[in-house]
Amino acid sequence: MNPWQQLLLVWLVAVVAQTSGWLWQRKRTNAGIVDVVWSFGVGGAAVLVAATGSGAVLPRVLLAVLGGAWGLRLGLHLWHRVRGEPEDGRYAQLRTRWGNDQRKWFAMFQFQALLIALFALPFLAVAANPVAQWNPWFIAGIAVWLACVAGEAIADAQLARFRADPANKGKACRAGMWRYSRHPNYFFEWLHWFAYVLLAVGSPIGWLAWTGPLVMYAFLRWISGIPFTEAQALRTRGQDYARYQRSTPMLFPWFPKEER
Structure with missing residues (x-):
């Protein structure tokens, strides 16, 4: 297949998958x-x-x-949360505005199907790479992937342990990596997309691989990641989270300031 045929196929499969997810949401009232x-x-x-x-x-x-x-680990981690907890606060907030208007929910799910196709662009570049021998770029790509997936998994586990303790209800997590970044999981998620940039070195459409880190950063920073997550955190954790915001870097890990 040529890359555009591949992209069309990915989108069609994503449409079916997200339609199934919408039906699951409709039955259980959980858009997570x-x-x-x-x-x-x-x-x-x-x-x-x-x-x-x-x-x-x-x-x-x-x-x-x-x-x-990568997709299997992240999907299983999120599935564990979705099946065992009430609807994520971000979607619960949307539900207060949209109610049970399934036309809006269906549109949201299908927008996510489009995003699956958008984030498949770096994969097209790697799959078209004619380089058949091991080289430093491939090794570097594997190293970046291993470091980032491990980092994201550790950050997720630290947050899960913090949330599991009833004594921490209403508090911002400052454990482990969360002391140095308010969103270490997002940081490693973004960084992981550079692995495909490295794997695409030598591809005739290698430039497409750069859409991964660029688009992911835009979504995390300004669209659907950090803005939604922090708005929900301020609603549920109030002044404690506001102090956390003032003392701790948003995305890129660094030493925190003294809280005030």
């Missing part, structure tokens, strides 16, 4: 499933694009393994 489907969908897109790509076998195998494993 959209994030689970997105994570599995992007990971599945990496495998699908690798399988249908025209490049050498080595970068396609690396793409399938790394992209698929």
Whole structure:
């Protein structure tokens, strides 16, 4: 397949997947499933694009393994939260505005299907890479992926342990990595997309791989990540979170200031 055929196929599969997620949400009144489907969908897109790509076998195998494993880990982590907790506060807030208007919820789920296709663009670049031999770029890509996925998993585990303690209800997490960044999981999530930039070195459409870190940063920083998460945190944690905001870097880890 050529890259645009691959992209169309990814989008069509994503439409079906997110429609299934919308039906699940409609039955259980929990829109958090959209994030689970997105994570599995992007990971599945990496495998699908690798399988249908025209490049050498080595970068396609690396793409399938790394992209698929990333999506599987994140999807399982989010699924554990969605099935065991009430609807995420971000979506609960939307529900107070939208109510049960399923047209709006369906549109939101289908927008996420488009985002799966958008985040598959770096995979197209890797799957078209004709470089068939191991080289420093591939090794660096694997190293970046390992470090970032491990970092995100550790940050997620630290937050989960903090939230599991009833004594921490209404408090901002300052444990471990969360002492140095208000969103260390987002930081590693963003950084992980550079792995595909490295795997795409030598591809005739290698420039497409840069859409991953650029688009992910834009979404995390200004659109759907940090703004929504911090607004919800201020609603539920109030002044404690406001003090945390004043003392701790937002995304890029650094030493915190004295709280005031």
